Amino acid sequence: MLIDESILFSNFWDFDHNVPNYCMSPLPGKTEDVNGSCVGGYFLGINNYIPNDRKLASAEVIKFLTSEYVQKEIILKYFRSFSGLYKLYDDSEVCSYTDCELIKNIQGIERPSSIIDNYDYYSSKYTNLISKFLFNNKPINEVLNEIENITKIHYYSIKTSKTGLVFFIILLFLFCSVLFSISLLFIPKYKKNIKFLSNDLWIIYIFGVLLIVASGFTKFGKVTEVNCYLNYILMSFGLNFFLTPILYELLVKFPKINDYSEWLKINKFKFIALIEFINVIFNILLLFSPINIENSILDGKKNYSKCNINNAYGIFIRIFQTIIPLIKYILINILIYFEWNLKETLQDVRLLISIMGVNGILYILVTIFKILRIDDYIFYYSLYLCIILIFTLTNHSYFFIIRVLIKEFSKSNEILNDEETSNSKSISIKKNMTTDYSYQESNTKSSQVSNEIGTLYNNNSEISVLSDIIKIHYTKYYYK
Numbered sequence: 001m002l003i004d005e006s007i008l009f010s011n012f013w014d015f016d017h018n019v020p021n022y023c024m025s026p027l028p029g030k031t032e033d034v035n036g037s038c039v040g041g042y043f044l045g046i047n048n049y050i051p052n053d054r055k056l057a058s059a060e061v062i063k064f065l066t067s068e069y070v071q072k073e074i075i076l077k078y079f080r081s082f083s084g085l086y087k088l089y090d091d092s093e094v095c096s097y098t099d100c101e102l103i104k105n106i107q108g109i110e111r112p113s114s115i116i117d118n119y120d121y122y123s124s125k126y127t128n129l130i131s132k133f134l135f136n137n138k139p140i141n142e143v144l145n146e147i148e149n150i151t152k153i154h155y156y157s158i159k160t161s162k163t164g165l166v167f168f169i170i171l172l173f174l175f176c177s178v179l180f181s182i183s184l185l186f187i188p189k190y191k192k193n194i195k196f197l198s199n200d201l202w203i204i205y206i207f208g209v210l211l212i213v214a215s216g217f218t219k220f221g222k223v224t225e226v227n228c229y230l231n232y233i234l235m236s237f238g239l240n241f242f243l244t245p246i247l248y249e250l251l252v253k254f255p256k257i258n259d260y261s262e263w264l265k266i267n268k269f270k271f272i273a274l275i276e277f278i279n280v281i282f283n284i285l286l287l288f289s290p291i292n293i294e295n296s297i298l299d300g301k302k303n304y305s306k307c308n309i310n311n312a313y314g315i316f317i318r319i320f321q322t323i324i325p326l327i328k329y330i331l332i333n334i335l336i337y338f339e340w341n342l343k344e345t346l347q348d349v350r351l352l353i354s355i356m357g358v359n360g361i362l363y364i365l366v367t368i369f370k371i372l373r374i375d376d377y378i379f380y381y382s383l384y385l386c387i388i389l390i391f392t393l394t395n396h397s398y399f400f401i402i403r404v405l406i407k408e409f410s411k412s413n414e415i416l417n418d419e420e421t422s423n424s425k426s427i428s429i430k431k432n433m434t435t436d437y438s439y440q441e442s443n444t445k446s447s448q449v450s451n452e453i454g455t456l457y458n459n460n461s462e463i464s465v466l467s468d469i470i471k472i473h474y475t476k477y478y479y480k
Contacts, residue, residue, distance in 0.1 A: 013040075014082060026105050039108035041084065112151050117297065125150055153295060154302045155222050156381040163378055167385045168220060174389065175213045178396055182206055196348040201245035204272070208241025209396050216388045219381050228291045228307035233283050236321050240279045242395070243328040244272055246352070250335035255342050255475045256468075282321050289314030296375075304377030329363070332356060338469075343476045358394045362387055 001007040002019055011027065026035040044065065046058045064070060071083040076094055082103060089100040113119040129147055132138040158165040184190045185199050197205065215234035218227045248271060254261045264271055294308040309318055333356055339349050365387055374380040 024099070024102060026102070026107070035105070035107050036109050037106045039110050040113075043114070116151060122150055149302055152303060154304050154377050156219055156304075156377060157221055161378055163382055164220065167216075167382060170389060171213060171216045171385065174392055175210065178206060178209050178213060178392065181396065196345065197245055197249055200268075201249065204241050205245045206396075208238045208243075209392055211235075211238030211241065212388060213392055214238075216385050219384060223293055223305035223307065225291045225293065228293070229287065231307065232286060232318070232321070236279060236283055236325075239325040240276060240328070243325055243332065244275060247328050247332050247335075248272065250332060250339060250349075253339060253342065253345055254335070255339060255472050255478055257478055257480045279321075279324055282317055282324070286314070286317045286321070289317060296373075296377075298375050301375050302377055304380065306380070326363075329356070329359065338472045341474055341476050342478075355395055359391070362391050 002010055002012070002022060005021055010022075014024065027037055029035045044062050046055055046062070050058075066085070068085065068088065071085045072088055072091070072094060075081050075083045076088065076098060080097070082098075086103075088094050089098070089103050094100065111119070112122060116122045126147060129138075129143050133140060133143040154160065156164050158168045182203065184194065185202050194202070211234045215231050215238060218231040218234065221227070248264065248268065252261055252264050289309060290311060291314070292308045292310050293305050295303060295305050297303050309315060333353075336349055336353050336356065339345060342349065369383060369387070374383070
């Protein structure tokens with residue numbers, strides 16, 4: 001249309017400095033001396049995966065292409081195009097064949113081609129939205145908001161979302177509550193109700209829960225590599241510190257007295273240090289893996305970023321970081337089966353299986369969460385934080401709140417029962433005799449089960465192992 005001279009004004013790219021009967025000028029703006037012009041061009045880069053000598057050679061080529069000589073003699077003079085080297089427009093020779101004042105007055109706006117995977121999609125979307133405003137009377141505020149959302153990356157924040165503020169307050173309250181629960185360990189009235197672990201093991205356990213809760217705070221604000229690393233490391237240490245004390249206690253209280261359990265009793269911190277040292281190594285190795293900030297660009301919805309490791313080395317490390325707590329989780333459940341009838345920890349173990357069951361469901365939910373593609377960023381991050389909240393509430397609340405209430409309630413019932421019964425010594429003696437009989441009966445029962453199976457399958461080693469497993473499961477007291 002320019003060539004045919006059939007248009008009065010045209011908003012177009014520069015393709016020649018001299019178009020007959022037309023002259024170029026800056027696009028008019030709303031305010032005087034304010035204009036805009038879309039800036040485009042080519043990107044030059046050097047492959048990071050080539051030998052250093054080739055990198056140096058490539059750098060010399062780029063230096064040559066961006067030199068004053070090439071920009072002046074070839075880009076400006078020969079091709080009659082424009083150069084990004086602005087100081088050339090102060091050269092009188094250049095100004096003899098280029099409108100330098102025009103170039104100096106143009107206020108460039110870079111195309112978002114570097115932040116959009118599909119620029120054609122962006123351009124089409126942008127044009128359609130402008131058309132809806134011009135021809136379909138779509139409100140300007142809606143159009144501008146939708147244009148911004150094409151490229152804008154939204155972050156889960158206490159400022160941009162009421163949901164984010166609510167979850168932040170809940171996380172903060174939960175963190176302080178877990179931290180405060182340490183004081184219960186040193187109050188005799190409550191300590192006797194939470195004696196499943198020793199104080200030092202409880203502190204390690206609580207520290208693990210605190211790290212898990214703290215990992216939730218890394219989801220607020222702009223997604224950066226630092227936040228991603230912190231989230232991975234806090235969650236890894238948190239899960240391991242949470243599971244290790246429980247695993248240790250169950251290993252020590254194995255019904256069948258053995259050398260391993262005895263060694264663990266006198267080498268508590270050696271065992272914990274050794275088992276956690278492996279986790280420390282993998283977390284250090286993770287720091288050498290690049291993290292990709294993946295932008296989820298969504299059509300008609302709000303874009304958001306999330307952490308992603310897509311290199312083989314990083315994936316390998318993350319798999320091992322997942323396997324370590326999974327092995328601990330499986331061992332804990334196996335030991336719960338072995339200690340199911342052990343009188344010393346009967347109530348703790350039987351209620352612990354409920355917690356492990358909930359944890360198993362949460363592990364599955366986390367796996368599904370990582371696989372699913374969720375388009376709503378608020379729902380995406382809120383779901384992650386919900387899993388953390390449920391995990392903390394079901395585990396920590398049981399040990400430090402529900403457990404205490406159960407014990408106190410049981411104690412009240414015992415007092416009432418004692419008041420209803422007489423102080424007869426014969427009843428007391430009878431109870432003692434019953435207890436002794438129960439002890440003998442339980443051991444007799446487990447021995448009978450073991451002996452019966454052993455008699456029927458005396459020559460079968462596999463059944464012999466099964467016999468030992470059943471005997472351990474049914475026993476109520478420690479034995480050699």
